[in-house]
Amino acid sequence: MTAFILKRLLSMIPVLVIVSMVVFLIIHLTPGDPATIMLGEEARPELVEALRHELGLDQPLPVQYVTWLGHVLRGELGRSIRTNQPVLEAITQRLPPTIELTLFALVISLSIALPTGILSATRRGSRADLITTTLALIGVSMPNFVLALLLILIFSLWLRVLPPIGYTPIQQDIGANIKGMILPGITLGAAAAAVIARLTRSSLLEVLSQEYIRTARAKGLRERTVIVTHALKNALIPVVTIVGLQVGGLLGGAIITETIFAFPGVGRLIVQSIFERDFPLVQGGVLLLAFIFLFINLCVDLLYAFLDPRIKYG
Amino acid sequence: MAVEPRAASPITIDASTFSTERRMSERGGASEFFARLIRTRLAGLGLLFVVVFALLAILAPVIAPYSPTKTKLTNALKPPSADNWLGTDELGRDILSRVLYGGQVSLKVGLTSIFLALCFGIMLGMLAGYRSNGWLDTIVMRAMDSLLAFPQLVLAIALIAAFGVDKQDTLFPKVIFAIAIVGIPAYARLTRGQVLSVKEREYVEAARVIGASDARIIWRHIFPNITAPLIVQSSLGIAGAMLAEAGLSFLGLGVQPPTPSWGSMLSAGRGYLEIDPWLLIGPGAAVFLAVLGFNFLGDGIRDVLDPRLRN
Numbered sequence: 001m002t003a004f005i006l007k008r009l010l011s012m013i014p015v016l017v018i019v020s021m022v023v024f025l026i027i028h029l030t031p032g033d034p035a036t037i038m039l040g041e042e043a044r045p046e047l048v049e050a051l052r053h054e055l056g057l058d059q060p061l062p063v064q065y066v067t068w069l070g071h072v073l074r075g076e077l078g079r080s081i082r083t084n085q086p087v088l089e090a091i092t093q094r095l096p097p098t099i100e101l102t103l104f105a106l107v108i109s110l111s112i113a114l115p116t117g118i119l120s121a122t123r124r125g126s127r128a129d130l131i132t133t134t135l136a137l138i139g140v141s142m143p144n145f146v147l148a149l150l151l152i153l154i155f156s157l158w159l160r161v162l163p164p165i166g167y168t169p170i171q172q173d174i175g176a177n178i179k180g181m182i183l184p185g186i187t188l189g190a191a192a193a194a195v196i197a198r199l200t201r202s203s204l205l206e207v208l209s210q211e212y213i214r215t216a217r218a219k220g221l222r223e224r225t226v227i228v229t230h231a232l233k234n235a236l237i238p239v240v241t242i243v244g245l246q247v248g249g250l251l252g253g254a255i256i257t258e259t260i261f262a263f264p265g266v267g268r269l270i271v272q273s274i275f276e277r278d279f280p281l282v283q284g285g286v287l288l289l290a291f292i293f294l295f296i297n298l299c300v301d302l303l304y305a306f307l308d309p310r311i312k313y314g
Numbered sequence: 315m316a317v318e319p320r321a322a323s324p325i326t327i328d329a330s331t332f333s334t335e336r337r338m339s340e341r342g343g344a345s346e347f348f349a350r351l352i353r354t355r356l357a358g359l360g361l362l363f364v365v366v367f368a369l370l371a372i373l374a375p376v377i378a379p380y381s382p383t384k385t386k387l388t389n390a391l392k393p394p395s396a397d398n399w400l401g402t403d404e405l406g407r408d409i410l411s412r413v414l415y416g417g418q419v420s421l422k423v424g425l426t427s428i429f430l431a432l433c434f435g436i437m438l439g440m441l442a443g444y445r446s447n448g449w450l451d452t453i454v455m456r457a458m459d460s461l462l463a464f465p466q467l468v469l470a471i472a473l474i475a476a477f478g479v480d481k482q483d484t485l486f487p488k489v490i491f492a493i494a495i496v497g498i499p500a501y502a503r504l505t506r507g508q509v510l511s512v513k514e515r516e517y518v519e520a521a522r523v524i525g526a527s528d529a530r531i532i533w534r535h536i537f538p539n540i541t542a543p544l545i546v547q548s549s550l551g552i553a554g555a556m557l558a559e560a561g562l563s564f565l566g567l568g569v570q571p572p573t574p575s576w577g578s579m580l581s582a583g584r585g586y587l588e589i590d591p592w593l594l595i596g597p598g599a600a601v602f603l604a605v606l607g608f609n610f611l612g613d614g615i616r617d618v619l620d621p622r623l624r625n
Contacts (some may be wrong), residue, residue: 018460022472029476037480137356137613141606143557145564145580146598149587157588252467256561260584270468271565274475286472290464297463 008301012294019294020072023287024065027055027279038081038277051081055280072287078280080273087284091266095288097167098265101257102250104181105189109246112193114239117200121235122227124205132197139194144253148187148260155183165262184261188253192246199242204235237308244300248293350618357614363607371417378411383572391590400596403579404586412574413596419575420604423490423559424552430494432548435501440532442502443509455506458499470496470558474567489568493555504547508540515539542619549612553605560601576601 027034035051036043051057055078056064071077077087120132156164162183168176207213208231216226255267262268266285273281352358370377379399389406392398400409442454461469473492479485512518513536521535562568563577571578576597583593 014456015460015463018457019463022460022464022469026472026476029473030478032478037478137609138606141553141602141609143560143598143601143605145561145577146594146602149580149584149594149598153587153591153594248465249467252465255467255471256565259565270471271567274471274479274567277480279475282472282475286464286468289468293465294463 005302008298012298015294019290020069020287021065023283023290024068026283026286028061028064030279033057034279038279077284077287080281081278082276087280090269090281091284091288094264094266094269096169097263098251098254098258098267100170100177101181101184101188101254101263101265102247104185105187105192105250105253105257106243106247107189108185109189109193109196110243112189113196114200116193117197118204118227118232120197120201121204121208122223133201136194136197136201139190140198142190144187144191145256145260147190148183148257151183151187152260165260167261167263167265180261184257184263187260188250188257191253192250195246196239196242200235200239203238204231207231207235234308237304240300240303240307244297247296251289251293347618351614354614354617356610357618360607360610360612360614363603364611367417367604367607368421370414371421374411374414374418378408378414380408380411382407382412382415382574391586391593393590393592401590401592403593404582409579409593409596412579413576413600416574416576416579416597417600417604419486419569419573420556420559420601423486423493423569424556424608427490427493427555427559428497428548428551430490431497431551432501432544434494435498436505436537436544438498439502439505439507440509440536443506444513444528444532444536446506446510451506454502458502461496461499462503466496466554467558467561470562471565471567474562479567483570485567486569486573489559489562492562493558496558497551497555500547500551501544504543505540508543509536512536512539546612546616546619549608549615553608553612556601556608557605 030037033048033052035048035055035057039048039051056067059067075088077091079086080090083090116132116136120129123129152164155162163176163180164183166180168180170177204227208227213226213231216230217223221230251267254265255271257263258265258268259271266288270282270285270289273279273285351361374382384407386402386406389398389402390404392402392406394401398408398410400413403409403412438454438458442451445451464472470492473495474485474488477488477492513531518531518535521531526535559568560575560577560580563575564581566578566581568577569575571582579597580594580601583590583597586593
């Protein structure tokens with residue numbers, strides 16, 4: 001197991017290097033001089049030159065990359081062009097709402113997906129199965145911004161039971177925090193719920209057709225025991241992978257959700273920074289989200305070793 | 315964006331999903347494939363949605379009742395009526411006409427970006443799979459892994475930021491390229507997996523023995539036998555690309571007004587949600603039904619090509 005963890009960590013190094021290169025190149029792929037773009041065409045030449053020097057743009061590209069990577073490894077992501085605030089500080093301030101929203105959406109999606117997926121598989125061909133599979137198909141095709149606007153229209157503007165926008169920190173008012181999290185959480189979690197429900201159903205159906213399940217039934221075990229104790233444990237192994245992958249979707253979707261619901265998160269910060277041409281903030285935000293996604297995938301891989309002893313690592 | 319693009323299918327399509335023995339040609343050719351496709355209820359419905367959507371988009375200049383860009387402020391925010399079936403927007407433009415023309419944008423982005431992603435993905439996957447365990451394979455696949463390390467929409471947004479958002483008239487091709495780049499790794503990995511499996515087959519070995527060149531083996535013997543999963547992935551990919559385009563346009567990073575795009579129409583309508591919810595219905599339903607159609611079709615094609623996955 002230790003060997004596997006080490007091997008997995010080592011295999012992440014080239015990926016991390018290339019990820020850092022892609023993020024580094026964000027600023028350099030831009031057509032024209034990045035410093036002029038950031039400050040605007042009308043900026044005084046000496047200011048442009050000063051910014052070029054500050055960002056190291058007057059150095060050869062490989063030198064710039066090594067210097068930038070060195071700074072990143074020390075946690076220095078530069079300063080915001082607009083506010084002069086350190087990028088790391090700006091991002092860490094915006095991280096709690098994004099993490100809370102992602103976790104909230106994940107909890108919502110799992111609490112919808114697992115019971116419906118199990119119900120659908122255990123009652124295959126029934127009306128309940130038809131309804132849940134149809135809803136799941138609708139769920140994967142429903143854009144989160146359309147769902148968000150529908151939810152706002154119904155629950156905020158017509159019924160007036162939930163706030164349409166805004167975020168209250170949990171330490172300030174837990175009730176308002178949860179209330180403000182419901183619509184964004186459903187918006188973000190619905191698609192993931194549909195995908196996870198569909199996989200849970202297909203995975204459970206596959207396990208239920210295996211011989212050891214027939215043996216368990218032949219032994220006279222109750223159906224509930226067969227499903228919960230014997231089938232579900234194996235059926236949920238692939239679900240863990242898809243949950244890990246869905247977190248990537250949630251982090252991406254959080255950008256749109258945060259924008260619609262005016263959440264002060266990292267996603268909204270990235271979009272705002274693009275419009276303000278604040279490239280250090282864009283780089284920092286993208287790098288952070290990629291790292292979080294990589295870290296979650298690593299955790300999923302490690303979790304596999306515990307869940308499925310049949311998988312041989314090493 | 316298969317950006318977040320979102321995978322419609324919970325079942326990962328990989329090298330083992332489709333066996334070469336299940337090739338379409340062995341089942342009676344394309345006509346039987348389409349017959350089976352139409353008989354599969356979901357696929358038939360998906361095909362219907364896709365055909366109707368494509369026809370409406372292509373025929374938009376003929377069937378749209380008004381110009382999609384012509385403004386008439388005295389006619390702003392009108393509810394549906396006999397003159398304007400879906401009402402008018404905040405600038406008095408006919409929403410139905412804009413939805414129809416928006417379909418053109420969506421179709422163009424979906425097809426072009428997935429075509430580009432397919433071309434590059436197949437090329438890279440072929441090279442990596444055919445020369446597996448070599449340096450080329452390692453470099454290509456590590457690069458693909460690195461692109462997959464980003465949440466897809468985040469990468470698309472980062473690429474658009476990198477391409478520049480200053481010149482709004484050039485954002486359309488930038489969106490296509492960004493979505494295409496995000497889509498490449500999925501096709502490259504899928505192709506590589508298929509090539510790894512197919513290249514060990516006896517008929518490939520036979521071609522090699524009679525002196526066929528690598529290029530001939532790849533394009534004449536391997537490629538025709540790996541197309542089935544690529545077709546499925548492409549159908550689901552188009553749905554993802556359309557979603558990504560709509561999402562990017564919604565954020566203001568995609569197609570720019572006055573060009574009609576479902577995403578930007580929804581974004582503009584957001585401010586009038588309380589007084590005129592009709593602004594939401596047309597573009598919202600259009601993007602949902604178009605994506606649903608491609609997802610149904612992708613699922614249906616997969617069922618037809620590999621009935622084991624019908625679970």
